[in-house]
Amino acid sequence: MGYLFSLKNISLHYMLKQEKINILNNISLKIKKNERVSIIGESGSGKTSLLMIMAGLQRASGGLMTFENYNFTKISEEQIIEIRKSKIGMIFQDFYLLPNYSALENVMFPLEINKLINPKKKAIAILEELGLGKKINNLPSELSGGEQQRVAIARSISFNPEIILADEPTGNLDAKNSSIVIKILFDYSKRYQKSLVLVTHDENLAKKSDKIIKIKDGEIEDND
Ligand SMILES: Nc1ncnc2c1ncn2[C@@H]1O[C@H](COP(=O)(O)OP(=O)(O)OP(=O)(O)O)[C@@H](O)[C@H]1O
Ligand SMILES: [Mg+2]
Numbered sequence: 142m143g144y145l146f147s148l149k150n151i152s153l154h155y156m157l158k159q160e161k162i163n164i165l166n167n168i169s170l171k172i173k174k175n176e177r178v179s180i181i182g183e184s185g186s187g188k189t190s191l192l193m194i195m196a197g198l199q200r201a202s203g204g205l206m207t208f209e210n211y212n213f214t215k216i217s218e219e220q221i222i223e224i225r226k227s228k229i230g231m232i233f234q235d236f237y238l239l240p241n242y243s244a245l246e247n248v249m250f251p252l253e254i255n256k257l258i259n260p261k262k263k264a265i266a267i268l269e270e271l272g273l274g275k276k277i278n279n280l281p282s283e284l285s286g287g288e289q290q291r292v293a294i295a296r297s298i299s300f301n302p303e304i305i306l307a308d309e310p311t312g313n314l315d316a317k318n319s320s321i322v323i324k325i326l327f328d329y330s331k332r333y334q335k336s337l338v339l340v341t342h343d344e345n346l347a348k349k350s351d352k353i354i355k356i357k358d359g360e361i362e363d364n365d
Contacts, residue, residue, distance in 0.1 A: 144207075145304060145336050146172040146195060151204035153190055153359075164190050165359045168204070172304070175334040177327065179347035182356035188340045189234075191356065192306050195338065196231050197221035209303070227255050230297030232307040236289045238281040238296075244268060244288075245277040248295045255300050267295045271325060287318030294322060298329050304336040305329070311341070323349070 153165040165187045172178055180188050193199035194206065197213055206213045211224060225231075238247050245264055252260035268277050271291045281289050290310060297305055307326060311319035323346060330337040339350060347353045355363035 143174070144171045145174050145176075145209065146170075147205075147207045148195075149205045151191075151194060151201045151206055153187075153194065153199070154202045163359055165194075165201075168356075168359075168361055170354060170361065172336055172338065174303070174336060175330070176352065177330055177337045177339070177350040178352045178354060179350040180338060180340045180354045180356060181342065181344060181347050182362075186356045187359040188356055189308055190359075192231075192308050192338065192340060196229055196306050197225050198231075226251065227300060228303045230300070230302035230305040232290075232293050232297050232305065232310045234309040234312045236281070236286075236293045238289055238292055240281055243278050243280055244273060244284065244292045244295075247281070247292055248299050251296060251300045257300060264295070264299060267299050268292070271295050272321075286313050287315070287321070290314060290318070290322055291325070294325055298325075301333065302335065304338065306338045308340045309342065310339070311343070311346070319346075 148168055148170050151165060151168040155162045155164065168191060180191065182188050190199065194201050201214060204214065208224065213221060245268065248264035248268060249260045252263055257263065265277060268274060271294065273288060273291055276284060276288060284292065305326060310326065311322050314322060326337055326339065327349065329335065341347055354361060
């Protein structure tokens, strides 16, 4: 069975005034198609850094990472952008919605750049499914935190990506909105047999996934 993601000895360091600061060391992991994986670890352990590397938004300092048959550590920035826009859905802790675009326009954006047909119709259908049918013309500033996160999720799943990378998608939400958001993500993953990587502080939430990866000080502590 082929792996969607394969990371081997991935490292990340920054140079700060001649001093090398290690953020990630020897990270090796594999993610299968239709697999749901949680990443847990203390604040500062490197979870977001790892997700940024997987999304191709940050280059690793060393190691090998493949996504499908693409060697992400070798290919050009342009190729990574092409792959990401059609295959990788990203959800950030702080939503990152386009502030001057309505909920509808935010969700239409990836559909349009992927030149998919009927972007408006598709975007409305997803927003309705996520309970935002009445809010499609609202700007992000006119939405609650939970609503904004649902728009961000709608945007990340609208183009049917192979994997969703979600960085603490419930970090800013109350219990009710958290469970709505988690249900949407797991439902999408299971319904379309797509992979999900969920960064979370919540161990109970992590237990819903097929595999939990624990990171400590930039290294994998536990991988079961
Ligand atoms: N541009 C940078 N330059 C130097 N150090 C950085 C940079 N970006 C992140 N770091 C450091 O990398 C480490 C890991 O950060 P990261 O954001 O990956 O942690 P995290 O596990 O996501 O934490 P949290 O749970 O708080 O979101 C931190 O110690 C942080 O200070
Ligand atoms: Mg983080």
